[in-house]
Amino acid sequence: MHLNHSHEGPAAISADAHRPDGSRRALRVGLGGPVGSGKTATVAALCRALRDQLSIAVVTNDIYTREDAAFLLRNAVLPPERIQAVETGACPHTAIRDDISANLEAVEDLEDAVGPLDLILVESGGDNLTATFSKGLVDAQIFVIDVAGGDDIPRKGGPGVTTADLLVVNKTDLAPYVGSDLGRMARDAKEQRAELPVVFQSLRSDEGVDQVAGWVREQLAAWAA
């Protein structure tokens, strides 16, 4: 009853589409995936691709440091007041799935402080193949894996690979060096995901980033409709 309850009282509880003042909140997109697959680099690339047209903020969930937030700040993809770090107590999946309270506060605080926002990217701490975002926290989620992590990951499946709204296979430029078969990854992903989209991306070139940004724009259009 609380996901869509009419607004009374001082603050939103969870995934309510509207803010306490009645305005529609920003679209929230989660980015999850294994350690080192390129989640933060993808967030940075998305910010660069979209920041001129959209008002964006980012929440990072580092496991034990503020490295990811620091990376985004260092690369100046967004002004510092648009980036907030959440501490996860050694359990990154808990903070995005089982107990989303700290992340909800971060997204709401960002909207209060620098809103109105169109888009909030919530980046998970590096985790395993089972880590997915709660629907109480995000409206759509991207799962980022990379070719160097093994070309059998799409075949292995798991909730991230099979259920994410978008699967990004990152670092395609490394495929020849690590002996990963991109064709096999594409076939396995298709098998696991049926009609759900997959993007092959290399951040060394612009290959793929435009497609991911386009997918985010589609989600935003559907959200705003």
Place this chain on the structure above:
Amino acid sequence: MSRAALLVLADGRFPAGGHAHSGGAEPAVKAGRIRDAADLAEFCRGRLHTAGLTSAALAAAAAAGLDPLALDEAADARTPSPALRATARKLGRQMMRAARATWPSAELDALAAARPRGAHQPIVLGLAARAAGLGPEDAAHCVAYEVVSGPATAVVRLLSLDPFDATAVLARLAPELDAVARRAALAAAEAVVEGLDALPAASAPLLDVMAEAHAAWPVRLFAS
């Protein structure tokens, strides 16, 4: 009252942010004060009878219907460490979100409106207990338990301590948890008659000092 409601509120999986906090165990592990299950038991015992008793009494007083805003000030006065005040308010805000979703009540809404950045967590928990139909001693029990269960689960992660040993520590502390909850509830009953000064103000200076240091660490597993 519903006994099962007490289990829901006391469950470590209750989504109110506790998993990201060690209750002071992380700096104690780093300083070499907690190395094994016996150290963990002593740490938990110390925290329970000091900061734990104070927090449990605040929760019991809130559950008894005392003014939550006055209790919030009383909590500030009993929390000398600015880092721990910030932590208590942060966790209070998270507890508020969970409580309003699970046991909606006008009293919770009013406190959320008055303290949008969060009231001290034990007071929010006490109001949540009240909204769930629980009594002051139940609220005190919840707080007393989380005061020791938080460090115990954190130490399992920090030291790779055997989880059976850590849980056995909690089980051995059960009679003391009951005693602290009872004492807290009695103090709350006294405060109803005599005012908030009747609430205990026990504290653990080393926990306060270590919390200040921990808040400034650049790399840590837990938020507090």
